Amino acid sequence: MKKTFLFFLLISSSFVFSQEEALVFFADKENVAASIANPITILSQEALDRKSAQGIEIDERDVPLNEAYKAQINSIAGITVLAKSKWLNAVYVRGPYAAIDNLSNFSFVTEVEFMDKSLNRTFPRIAPRDKFEIENERRVDYNYGSAYNQTDMIGVDQLHQSGYDGDGIVVAFMDNGYPNVLSNPAYAHIRNEGRLLGYYDFVERIENPNGSGSHGAATLSDAAAILENPNPDLAFVGTAPKASYYLFVTEDGYGESPVEEAYWVEALERSDSLGVYVTNTSLGYQDFDNPAYNHLYEDLDGFTTIGARGSNAAFDKGMINVTSAGNDGNGFGYIGSPADAPGSFTIGAVDSAGDYVDFSSYGPNYAGVIKPDVMAQGRSAAIVNQYGQVDYSNGTSFSSPIIAGAVASLWQAVPNLKNDVVMQAIRESADLYNNPSYNMGYGIPDFGIALNALLQMSTDQHLQETLFALYPNPVSSEIHVSFPKSVSQAEFSLYNVLGERVMQAIISQLKNSLDVSQLPSGMYIASITSNNKTTSFKIIKE
Incomplete structure (x- = not known):
């Protein structure tokens, strides 16, 4: 019997890995000009309002991909389309190698990835790590002050005392499931006030929040939950209790594959079309069931993986993508993806005293960019479980939503400021901003300091109209320039400490990236000139 069962397992395994997975990129889209001219046909009014407030242009990436192309791919024998992305203009497919490879013969297919x-390489079979393994909940006798320490540590109480608790800001969560969210007393305020805006399972393609696990039910609580109780140890308030929420299931609890990254990008695209400001992703990818698909460190450069490409596109569209750094500090070590992307606001974990915890994945990404961005409590972090009880858990999965909710509450105060400006204010408020490390990034932020800085910025109307921003800074390879609404083109110059100009270029809203990878490390002064006005920045080249 054992031999028969073993034979069945071998046959099943052979079948699974004879099936390959790939991204198939399309050459074009239909009705691009008409869609951009009439964007309400492709985006919600909420999305258009958010983009208008932040000066974000509608472009071809907002236009849906060609469904006829998708249908034609899906009709090929043996090929299954599992996910799609309008931002990447691609579908994610599974099928035999030869069938997928032959898709490149279609005139509308530009690339099969x-x-x-390297299909010719062989890898040892390695069991993928459970991305949630460090996070097993442990019930305690409530000898902690529930959510007080983790909110006080980053100054969220100052936001709430100032009247900023996420009201009017839309947040989307991507996770493995949210069981009991429709009955859990911790979310009664959201349900009763109509702020649970919707949910969707991208794995099963159904409108159901339950998914395949309860991880999302725990992460959601750190931003959204409220439990009122005269016993302070049983009371709980998340960092954005008045925000509105979408809940998306993108994680398949029964296997690890890059298709989960494709599901996640779909959820980002849905979020953008619905007017979401902030997303939380307490997930990360590096190892898969098929080790040939694993992300190597060189893949984690912020631009290569499906997740990184999606996160960068979402950032370009104006959202802040808060992402857990991962729990591989004692294993693989480095952050996974999409945490490696410059478009991700990556969050590591500290303990209740604010000290680095060794399971928190560290940076830099392969391109040398400092990650994580900032830190929050991830050891003995208070949560509300799926049964409506206060528990404590470990993992960057919980430091991430603590920050995501704080970002939503902060952005409520200055909704017209761009995402990169808000993110940079948070970095600059952190205790290690002038001396960042690969373990702690820029350190523990103070949202009270960030609030004061952003309020001063937003009340200076002249500054708001002439505001440029550079990111990332420090920079290792490519620097991006964020434009104010009223400027379409500018002259960019870069000077070394001797005052010698080492770079000069004309930049615009659409061509706003510059390659500085060949420059020596050190300090530089960037000068941006438009409309006879010049703005200067200090840049650190790593």
Whole structure:
């Protein structure tokens, strides 16, 4: 019997890995000009309002991909389309190698990108790590002050005392499931006030929040939950209790594959179309069931993986994508993806005293960019579980939503400021901003300091109209320039400490990136000139 069962397992395993997975990129889209001219046909009014407030242009990435192309791919024998992305203009497919490879013969297909980066290489079979393994909940006798320490540590109480608790800001969560969210007393305020805006399972393609696990039910609580109780140890308030929420299931609890990154990008695209400001992703990817698909460190450069590409596109569209750094500090070590992306606001974990915890994944990404961005409590973090009880858990999965909710509450105060400006204010408020490290990034932020800085910025109307921003800073390879609404083109110059100009270029809203990878490390002064006005920045080249 054992031999028969073993034979069945071998046959099943052989079948699974004879199936390859790939991204198939399309050449074009239909009705691009008409869609951009009439954007209400492709985006919600909420999305258009958010983009208008932040000066974000509608472009071809907002236009849906060609469904006829998708249908034609899906009709090929053996090929299954599992996910799609309008931002990447691609579908994610599974099927035999030869069938997928032959898709490149279609005139509308520009590229086929296999998840197995080298099909001729052989890899040892390695069981993928459970991304939630460090986070098993442990019930305690409530000898902690529930959510007080984790909110006080980053100054969220100052936001709430100032009247900023997420009201009017839309947040989307991407996770493995949110069981009991429709009955859990911790979310009664959200349900009763009509602020649970919707939910969708991208894995099963159904409108159901339950998913395949309860991880999302725990992460959601750190931003959204309220439990009122005269016993302070049983009371709980999340960091954005008055925000509105969408809940998306993007994690398949029964297997690890890059298709989960594709599901996640779909959820980001849905979020953008619905007017979401902030997303939380307490997930990360590096190892998969098929080790040929694993992300190597060199893949984690912020631009290569499906997740990184999606996160950067979402950032370009005006959202802040708060992402857990990961729990591989004692294993693989480095952050996974999409935490490696410059478009991700990556969050590591500290303990209740604010000290680095060794399971928190560290940076830099492969391109040398400092990650994580900032830190929050991730050891003995208070949560509300799926049964409506206060528990304590470990993991960057919980430091991330603590920050995500704080970002939503902060952005409520200055909704017209761009995402990069808000993110930079948070970094600059952190205790290690002038001396960042690869373990702690820029350190523990103070949202009270960030609030004061952003309020002063937003009340200076002249500054708001002439505001440029550079990111990332420090920079290792490519620097991006964020434009104010009223400027379409500018002259960019870069000077070394001797006053010698080492770079000069004309930049615009659409061409706003510059490659500085060949420059020596050190300090530089960037000068941006438009309308006879010049703005200067200090840049650190790593």
